[in-house]
Amino acid sequence: MEPRSRSFYALTAFFGVFILFLYGPTITIGILSFQGEGGGLTFPMRGVSFYWFFDLFEQQAVGDIWGSFRRSIVLGLMVMVTTVVVSVMGGLAFRSKFPGSGVLFYLVITALVIPSILISLGVGLLFSQSGLNVHWSTSGFGAQLTWTLPFGLLIMFAVFNRFDKSFEEAARDLGATSWQTLRHVVLPIIAPSLIGVALFGFTLSYDEFARTLLTSGSYNTLPLEVYGMTTNVTSPVLYALGTLTTLFSLLIIGAFLGTAVLVNRRRARKGSDAGKAI
């Protein structure tokens, strides 16, 4: 190996500063959420305590934190399952040209780049004008799908661009029906990437704010609740909530990544024995 150049060390330093910039603020509020009872929104720490976390569990005057947390999780799971199923189906369909595939592709891109407030406003208007009530599980659900589906589909496009079609041809030559080919050949091969799609589906929904704002109705999701708190809560209880939700997010991300690693390992171990007997 050739020795490291000087630019390597400069770039490593730059990368380190970038990581500090990314995580520093979050770590800071993590520390500050253990602020003592008399402490304020910034340093110095007046002692170390769990006061603000307990406060979070008791104080219900500001809103319904736990209800919104529950709703966010249910909605996240709904969005996750729908995103995975619809993205796989869409990804499979997009492998060949069909009437309107060009238009649909541009709609997907539009859904991704359209300012979120238009979705919020438009879906809100759609429901109010057709006499329906906006609710997080209907209008909020649909509005969030316009954000998660493009990501899911783009991942599926990337997966199928690298997909070796000879596996399918082999299955077909052996007499598999198209459903059998899908069920026993295609889906097992793309399964690890579905974990990625699911991760996007859940976390993007769980943190979604702009598209849910006007479409969730009278019951808030957690990000809306947090946003409401920023305008009327000026104590470290805000940090305590931020720390807990971030920890929850990290837990979810860790679980998904861990599953992906396990699946890959299992696959490497129990891989095909084709050709080994020769």
Add this chain to the structure above:
Amino acid sequence: MVSPLALVLFFFLVLPIILIVVVSFWRATEFSIIPAFEWDNYEFLFGSPVTYKVFANTFKYAFITWVFTLFTGFTVAYYLAFHIRSLTWQVALFLLCTIPFWTSNIIRMISWIPFLGRNGIANSALISWGIIDEPVEWLLFSDFAVILAFVHLYTLFMVVPIFNTMMRIDKSLIEAARDAGANGVQILWNVIIPLSKPGIMIGTIFVVTLVMGDFITVRFMSGSQSANVGRLISNDIALLQYPSASATAIVLLFTVLITIGIMLRFVDIRKEL
């Protein structure tokens, strides 16, 4: 196979946009909106100097954020793709860069308060180093804070696509350039940057559209002192002025689509995934 996707996009994307177009021609009273067909909302919008100021401000945010995210994102992606030698480390460091994307943007905005506040970490540090004598007021609730937050939130959208294209650059091209006598800067400028263009364009589209459509970062980080188009719309919505909000939204949508249309002339997204 494709019908669920088409249905979702029809009901939650196409119909809402059509409805916004329709409502943008309606009339609003203080309490309700009335179907009509009049250009008043657009006339008011284009007749008001505030509109032009706010649109200019929106472009300003988008441009400055683009410059910073591009520089940072490109440098980070370049480091990961060409200076990290083992794939495991590349994946690990890449994940480290992307994890914040899966956490809450609002929390990430809030987390700047202890840094930038009047008695925050930045001010105390600057005072203790003797650079300033009294706290600087413009750190939090200013354009500076807005752009800092944008860069903080959206640099990932540059890192990921640029890293993706860089990983597909054939390493032998770089060796060939070195054999032909190119130095590091020349390789970067004449080989790597041209080949990374698709990733740069995709990242640019993400960052520019996210910043132009934003309304919450500007509101929160500027302490309601600055405005962009998104805030104009959300203020109208708060006042139940849906027709005028719709008219502004349509103009914003066209602005964004035209901007992207220009960028898409340079890159074919589907080939680059």
